[in-house]
Structures are given as structure tokens and as C-alpha cells.
Amino acid sequence: xxxxxxxxxxxxxxxxxxxxxxxxxxxxxxxxxxxxxxxxxxxxxxxxxxxxxxxxxxxxxxxxxxxxxxxxxxxxxxxxxxxxxxxxxxxxxxxxxxxxxxxxxxxxxxxxxxxxxxxxxxxxxxxxxxxxxxxxxxxxxxxxxxxxxxxxxxxxxxxxxxxxxxxxxxxxxxxxxxxxxxxxxxxxxxxxxxxxxxxxxxxxxxxxxxxxxxxxxxxxxxxxxxxxxxxxxxxxxxxxxxxxxxxxxxxxxxxxxxxxxxxxxxxxxx
Amino acid sequence: xxxxxxxxxxxxxxxxxxxxxxxxxxxxxxxxxxxxxxxxxxxxxxxxxxxxxxxxxxxxxxxxxxxxxxxxxxxxxxxxxxxxxxxxxxxxxxxxxxxxxxxxxxxxxxxxxxxxxxxxxxxxxxxxxxxxxxxxxxxxxxxxxxxxxxxxxxxxxxxxxxxxxxxxxxxxxxxxxxxxxxxxxxxxxxxxxxxxxxxxxxxxxxxxxxxxxxxxxxxxxxxxxxxxxxxxxxxxxxxxxxxxxxxxxxxxxxxxxxxxxxxxxxxxxxxxxxxxxxxxxxxxxxxxxxxxxxxxxxxxxxxxxxxxxxxxxxxxxxxxxxxxxxxxxxxx
Numbered sequence: 001x002x003x004x005x006x007x008x009x010x011x012x013x014x015x016x017x018x019x020x021x022x023x024x025x026x027x028x029x030x031x032x033x034x035x036x037x038x039x040x041x042x043x044x045x046x047x048x049x050x051x052x053x054x055x056x057x058x059x060x061x062x063x064x065x066x067x068x069x070x071x072x073x074x075x076x077x078x079x080x081x082x083x084x085x086x087x088x089x090x091x092x093x094x095x096x097x098x099x100x101x102x103x104x105x106x107x108x109x110x111x112x113x114x115x116x117x118x119x120x121x122x123x124x125x126x127x128x129x130x131x132x133x134x135x136x137x138x139x140x141x142x143x144x145x146x147x148x149x150x151x152x153x154x155x156x157x158x159x160x161x162x163x164x165x166x167x168x169x170x171x172x173x174x175x176x177x178x179x180x181x182x183x184x185x186x187x188x189x190x191x192x193x194x195x196x197x198x199x200x201x202x203x204x205x206x207x208x209x210x211x212x213x214x215x216x217x218x219x220x221x222x223x224x225x226x227x228x229x230x231x232x233x234x235x236x237x238x239x240x241x242x243x244x245x246x247x248x249x250x251x252x253x254x255x256x257x258x259x260x261x262x263x264x265x266x267x268x269x270x
Numbered sequence: 271x272x273x274x275x276x277x278x279x280x281x282x283x284x285x286x287x288x289x290x291x292x293x294x295x296x297x298x299x300x301x302x303x304x305x306x307x308x309x310x311x312x313x314x315x316x317x318x319x320x321x322x323x324x325x326x327x328x329x330x331x332x333x334x335x336x337x338x339x340x341x342x343x344x345x346x347x348x349x350x351x352x353x354x355x356x357x358x359x360x361x362x363x364x365x366x367x368x369x370x371x372x373x374x375x376x377x378x379x380x381x382x383x384x385x386x387x388x389x390x391x392x393x394x395x396x397x398x399x400x401x402x403x404x405x406x407x408x409x410x411x412x413x414x415x416x417x418x419x420x421x422x423x424x425x426x427x428x429x430x431x432x433x434x435x436x437x438x439x440x441x442x443x444x445x446x447x448x449x450x451x452x453x454x455x456x457x458x459x460x461x462x463x464x465x466x467x468x469x470x471x472x473x474x475x476x477x478x479x480x481x482x483x484x485x486x487x488x489x490x491x492x493x494x495x496x497x498x499x500x501x502x503x504x505x506x507x508x509x510x511x512x513x514x515x516x517x518x519x520x521x522x523x524x525x526x527x528x529x530x531x532x533x534x535x536x537x538x539x540x541x542x543x544x545x546x547x548x549x550x551x552x553x554x555x556x557x558x559x560x561x562x563x564x565x566x567x568x569x570x571x572x573x574x575x576x577x578x579x580x581x582x583x584x585x586x587x588x589x590x591x592x593x594x595x596x597x598x599x600x601x602x
Contacts, residue, residue, distance in 0.1 A: 023423060030423065100272060103390060130398030135354070135386030144470050145354055147383040161473070166379040168291055168537065169477040169528070171351070175470045186554050226272050228395030228432035232413065234425045242565065243581040251590030258566060259598050261582055265543050265564055266488070266510065
């Protein structure tokens with residue numbers, strides 16, 4: 001961009017590892033207590049995209065998350081990777097938010113970080129998997145959205161060009177800054193922690209915590225209260241496990257065995 | 271509570287947002303019309319299809335044929351290609367003037383892009399990526415079932431006080447209805463775009479409608495390991511009454527048409543049986559195949575990750591195994 005340094009905001013979420021989450025059969029609620037956490041895998045691609053744009057154009061990368069205080073060490077890990085500052089929107093009132101209330105709080109947090117040029121998000125979270133929060137944030141902020149982006153470049157004159165991956169093909173779009181992009185999973189290789197940044201990130205790097213009052217938000221619009229959707233019940237289903245049966249022998253023998261397994265599948269089809 | 275823009279008592283009717291590519295409605299749009307028709311009939315309300323584009327009048331008849339009673343359509347040059355701004359403007363304006371009870375969209379990239387934006391503009395709830403829809407006994411609210419945590423948990427989600435009740439629906443979960451020779455009503459929607467809606471420009475777009483791979487019950491899929499020789503795969507597919515699909519590499523190499531590409535940048539398919547030949551099994555590919563009922567993998571490299579995603583694993587040369595399989599099937 002030349003004339004100005006980029007300020008990129010990356011929205012991060014910390015999620016329980018999906019395979020360690022279960023349902024409490026008594027309360028029929030989701031039990032995350034025994035699950036270990038991680039930075040939402042999709043968000044790592046957004047972070048990497050932000051850090052490489054910073055490498056290329058200069059500027060700053062801010063992290064923004066909404067969640068409980070235990071998110072903080074994960075934000076520090078992202079700062080050890082290269083982000084400059086972190087902002088954690090944390091308040092009991094924010095709990096139980098659906099995508100409308102979540103996108104609202106994140107958007108109000110982003111407004112506090114003006115001026116910014118780009119907001120980058122992962123395409124979806126591994127626990128909710130809705131992909132709705134990024135367009136929701138863009139609407140609250142009234143800025144253009146570019147979803148499912150696999151490549152993004154900052155153009156002169158304050159625009160971005162992005163290649164979106166969509167069902168059956170792709171689109172190349174340009175949009176004025178500031179804009180929001182959700183980054184397609186798997187489009188880059190998130191970098192390792194920079195050991196030279198480790199001590200700084202763990203001890204000195206700034207993590208600013210803002211609650212409801214700090215952001216001046218209406219309690220009716222956040223958390224469970226501000227969420228139009230409700231979960232009426234949950235049930236556990238077995239995640240798909242493939243059989244992984246190894247078939248061996250000569251090619252002829254393998255083909256025969258395979259056909260023995262395949263044939264009944266074809267006969268039962270409608 | 272976030273203030274609703276209109277009340278449940280005022281809301282009426284089931285709406286389906288219709289996506290199209292080429293000259294046809296997309297498979298998920300047809301599937302949605304089928305399911306939504308069932309929902310509308312149970313409530314005794316109209317099913318409305320919402321269609322946006324440019325030079326799309328022929329799609330109105332297709333929407334009737336697949337179940338819409340009413341088609342609300344907007345035709346405008348700025349709607350030629352999907353872009354969030356103008357599409358969200360036209361659909362939001364229509365929702366606020368007609369006040370539908372339910373608005374369903376396909377959980378495609380563009381369907382989710384639009385749904386997420388609209389839900390905030392309309393200050394309503396959105397249940398994403400549903401695998402089933404029903405009316406709740408008693409209250410008559412829409413129940414959207416979706417999965418979370420890598421598919422391990424299913425949740426029933428309601429939106430009791432805000433309208434429209436929005437949901438995106440995963441492609442392939444509902445059957446495609448048989449088109450009927452029927453006519454319905456049509457209403458042209460006004461297009462009032464604002465400058466802010468037109469900030470994003472499309473420089474380039476490449477979209478191809480899916481070939482038969484979306485509906486095929488058997489798919490024979492080729493990857494890099496075919497070296498471009500798809501003939502044995504075609505023969506096997508024909509024998510099994512199936513179709514041929516491919517990985518991105520095979521398409522990028524020009525070995526096969528893009529409308530047969532499976533995976534993140536291609537199509538998500540749900541066959542009963544997929545026979546994957548010479549594909550390593552990169553994540554970007556297997557996400558398009560994860561809902562296949564049974565997966566057979568044939569690959570000469572025993573370390574290929576595809577074997578972790580397969581039910582039957584053959585570590586061998588596909589050019590030996592596939593012709594042998596063809597011979598055996600022909601013998602009966």
C-alpha cells in the first residue's frame with residue numbers, strides 16, 4: 001500500500017478439541033470440561049494470512065477474541081507467532097451467545113480498534129461450524145465481506161483483490177478497504193512460534209481485556225439474552241469411522257475380494 | 271432481547287432462496303423446494319421461491335415445476351453474478367415487505383455468505399448447515415437439526431421470537447423432487463440498490479454446473495495416480511451405472527472437465543459407493559467425499575492418507591486392479 005501501514009485485525013476463537021467433547025447424559029448438555037482446547041484450526045489460516053500481509057506491507061496485526069479469561073494464553077501463543085497485540089472481550093454477560101450476539105460483540109470490539117484496514121476470520125469454527133459470524137461482523141460494521149477466500153492481495157489506492165472459492169468454481173473480487181475476509185481452510189501453512197518472541201509474548205505482550213461496560217454495550221443484545229436462537233435439545237451421534245479393511249493378494253485376488261464386498265452394496269440401492 | 275423487526279404473529283409462508291448456475295437451479299435449490307413444499311403443506315401456507323439474477327425468466331417455470339407456488343424474482347444487470355451487497359439488499363427488502371415465517375437457503379459458499387449477512391440485517395436467528403427440518407409440535411416453530419463438534423453431536427435449534435426463522439441446509443440431505451408440469455404465480459421484485467451495495471466488483475468468475483456426479487450412487491474417482499488415463503475408470507463406472515469424478519490435480523492437468531471435480535474447490539458428493547483410484551487423499555479432496563456411504567481406495571503408495579479415510583483399502587497398481595475388477599463384473 002505504501003502510503004500507510006496496514007492494520008489487520010484477526011478474530012480468533014479458542015475451541016475444545018472436537019473429539020474430546022461429549023454429552024452429559026443427565027443434563028443433556030454439551031460437556032466441554034474434560035476436553036482440551038486449541039485455537040480454532042480455521043483461524044490459524046487467517047492468522048497466517050495476516051502475518052504474511054504484514055511481512056509484505058508492514059503494519060500491525062491485532063488479535064480479537066470473545067471468550068472467558070482462559071483464552072489469554074492462546075492469544076499469547078498467537079503473539080509469539082507474530083501478532084502485535086491482543087484484545088479479549090470477556091464478560092459473564094457474553095456467555096451463551098449465538099452468531100447474532102457474537103458477531104455484535106466482536107463488531108463493537110473492532111470499532112474500538114479503529115482505524116483498521118482488514119478484518120480476517122477463519123471460515124468457520126470447529127465447534128459451531130456455521131461460518132455465519134464473519135458475514136455478521138461485516139454487516140454490523142457495514143463493510144464489504146469476502147468469504148471463503150484462498151488468496152488475497154492488497155492493491156494500491158486502498159482496495160483488496162480476493163479469490164473466493166465457491167461451489168463449482170471461483171470468483172475474483174475487488175473491494176475497498178476496510179473490508180472483512182474469511183479465509184478458506186488449508187490455503188497456507190501456519191508458521192511456527194518465533195522463539196525470539198516467546199518471552200515477550202508470554203510476559204510483556206499486551207492483552208487488553210474489555211467487558212460489557214468497557215465497550216458500552218446494551219446487555220439485552222449480548223450473550224444468551226441477545227441470541228434469537230435456542231438449543232432445544234442435543235443428542236450424541238457416532239462420528240463416522242471408516243472400516244479401513246486392507247485387501248491383499250494379487251491384483252486378480254484383490255479385485256475378487258473387492259467385488260465380494262462391493263456387490264451387496266450395489267444390490268441394496270434403490 | 272435483540273428487538274425483532276416483525277413479530278411471529280405477522281409472519282406467514284415458507285420461502286426458499288434459489289441459487290442457479292448455467293441455465294438451471296442448483297441441486298440444493300431443487301432439494302430445498304421439495305422439503306419446503308412438505309413443510310408448507312403441513313401448515314397450509316404458500317411456498318415461495320426467491321430468484322435473483324439477470325435474464326433468468328426461464329428459471330421461474332423451473333421453480334414452479336419443483337414445487338414453488340409463488341416465485342418472487344428480480345432481474346437486474348447488477349444481479350448477473352452473486353455479490354453479497356446487491357443480493358442482500360434485494361432479499362432483505364423483499365423479506366421486510368412480505369414478512370415470511372421461514373427463509374431457507376442452501377449451505378453453499380454463496381448461500382452461507384448471504385444468509386450470515388441477512389440474519390444480522392434482519393435481526394433474526396439463523397440455524398446453519400441443517401441436516402433436517404421440521405415443525406415443532408405445539409408451538410409450530412421451525413426446528414433445524416444441525417451437527418457440531420466434527421459431526422459427533424446433533425442439536426435441535428429453534429428461533430421462537432424472531433422472524434423469519436432462517437436456516438441453511440446442507441446440500442444432498444433431502445431428495446430431489448420430480449418436476450411436475452405445474453404453474454404458479456410470479457411477482458417481480460423491485461431492485462433499489464444503494465451505492466454501498468455496489469462497492470465490490472467481480473473481476474472474474476468461473477462456475478460450472480455439476481455433471482451427474484451430484485446424484486450418482488456410484489462414483490469412480492481418479493487422481494494424480496491415473497496419469498491422465500481415465501479409460502479404465504470410465505469403463506468401471508459404466509458397468510456399475512455410475513459416474514466419473516476427479517481430484518483437483520486431475521482437473522488442473524486438463525485430464526477431465528471441471529464439473530467432475532470433487533472437494534473443497536469442486537463439489538461435495540454423497541454417493542453410496544466411491545471407488546477412489548490413484549488419489550493421495552489430501553484434506554481438500556476428502557472433505558468433498560466424507561459423506562460417501564462406503565469408500566474404496568486403490569493406490570500404489572501404502573502411505574497415502576486416503577487409506578485412513580477408506581472402508582476397503584487396496585495397496586496396488588490401479589491399472590492392474592481396475593481392469594481385473596471390470597473383467598470380474600462382466601463375468602458376473
